Amino acid sequence: MNKGLLLVISGPAGVGKGTVIKKLLENKDYVFSVSATTRSPRTGEEDGINYYFVTKNEFQRKIRANEMLEYAEYVGNFYGTPRSFVMSKLGEGKNVVLEIDTAGALQVKSQMPDAVLVFIGPPSMENLEERLRGRGTEDESVIERRMKTAKKELGFINKYDYCVINDDSAWEKTAREIEAIVLAEKHSVKRKNVIIPEKNNRQ
């Protein structure tokens, strides 16, 4: 019953995933999954903290050996989730948080049907666009591209188990809702057959 849960979180750029996940990780029962990549480390990035930096050969070997829960190629580099990290943390009873796009999320669900998929949505498309503009750092073409990607990703919401709406500055509420989802799932009967023992389990 106390085994950890694999929590996959997706949502469009600008929806506030990062802030919600940061809040969630204040709870020590949660741990963030570190991705592997074949791209070079940027200044300040540390191996095993920001990413596991691996060679292309090594990454491809991991794919063939089914050591990746999901992966994607993006502008010539591979990015993916190493299975071993996730499994070892779940075994320790931690809830493992993956922040990935819809394609990755569906790959994970097919490999780990017990994973819980949560989509973080904006209250409206208008609100999402305002937030993207509010960052002030992106030019019009970037915003347009992000809105287009967002619309595509939103088309996958109903493949997810849950959808929470991240209202402006309500990220604490959103994080609490995700914690409630995890707590509820741990009591879900479909997750495992419940057996009440004859005698108390003295742990």
Next chain:
Amino acid sequence: MNKGLLLVISGPAGVGKGTVIKKLLENKDYVFSVSATTRSPRTGEEDGINYYFVTKNEFQRKIRANEMLEYAEYVGNFYGTPRSFVMSKLGEGKNVVLEIDTAGALQVKSQMPDAVLVFIGPPSMENLEERLRGRGTEDESVIERRMKTAKKELGFINKYDYCVINDDSAWEKTAREIEAIVLAEKHSVKRKNVIIPEKNNRQ
């Protein structure tokens, strides 16, 4: 999204259902479903508070008119859940709590597939028996009968959506777990298709 949820709670006698439900009802989003019965009111019992007291004819008419979500006959009297009360409270956005046995719970689920069924179990059968004895008011034959009924009811756990274990004096934790289940279910995608609107919904 804000419509209330129908919450069906079962569990063996002695498991502490009453205390957990009392705690849950401190939250004003929850309301307890008042049953209908054909038995006579006992001293102090009020119509519409403890039960809806109805005649046998009226009860049978309600059954025929499909106005009962579930019902059972017990030592010559009918007991059941009037659909109208439940529907009106759900419409007001309240979460409606039904405390019924496993047979009734499965009747409700077949009529209202959106109902969420929660079983409150003891940490062990030994612990349940200790609690039944601890009441000190029941003789041996009553305890034996209750343990037999409990074993039978526990056979239905895996027909429920969730099972929470009510440890000794942990009823606040159990109530919090049930609240988490309700909150999670309200964000469940299978419960309804999620559509992110173009513009903010000004309410």
